[in-house]
Amino acid sequence: MSRSNPRVLSTLERAGGFASAQEVYKLMQREGEKIGLTTVYRSLQSLLSDRIVDVLRRDDGEAIYRLCGSTHHHHLVCKGCGDTVEIEGGAIEKWARTMAEEFGYRDVGHTAEIFGLCPKC
Amino acid sequence: MSRSNPRVLSTLERAGGFASAQEVYKLMQREGEKIGLTTVYRSLQSLLSDRIVDVLRRDDGEAIYRLCGSTHHHHLVCKGCGDTVEIEGGAIEKWARTMAEEFGYRDVGHTAEIFGLCPKC
DNA sequence: CGCAAAATTGATAATGATTATCATTATCAG
């Protein structure tokens, strides 16, 4: 299919935190990199399916990406400022396995996210 | 500035779980209700700011709404046929509260979903 | 009741992110 363009990953690293496809694209343009918006979208999708990056949604619905730690984890996201904490999800993992087994589901995965207002907000 | 059209809330109630603005609109059309898409969007926004409904995002970014008070539950979804089971989330609720408290987050909500292959698939 | 101000409505257009096309270009195996 298609591989991720390494310059996209490098740019996302340099960005530090979360960045949208549009933002990564503009960043690369500003730094004189010659790349197409399509390639940025494709690369981020590829990084996502390879679990190299995480994706979240801004309040306006725009998808934002960030480098992901290697271990499986979940997020505690601030509704106010978007600040994010990576948290451990042992209880969730067990819950997902238990529920799946109870209803005979196989090949099971899950999503879980907590959102609220951080201490600063 | 503008109030929620009560028929929108009534339709969201009847829908049972989550529904997007587009879905609420189509539902009302199918049932012969005369209403504009704009009013549906406006009403859901109003219900949101009045804390009558919660909003979440689908994977594709579409905003979905649900009644705040309705019985809270989670879903076990089949990746093959789309069949869905509503499941208890007690373990999740506790996990969410614990994590939020640990990091000082207030006004906390969460999302959680399990997906896999159902016995038939 | 009249009637004008204010609120609601909804058709329509505009916005903006994301995705689909598809021809061009780069890369690779033999």
Added chain:
DNA sequence: CTGATAATGATAATCATTATCAATTTTGCG
């Protein structure tokens, strides 16, 4: 080198959401 295959990116299409704005309904008061 050469044909095949993969990557690229300009462009157009999609689609949810939001902005406009004129028409309609409701409200409040003499």
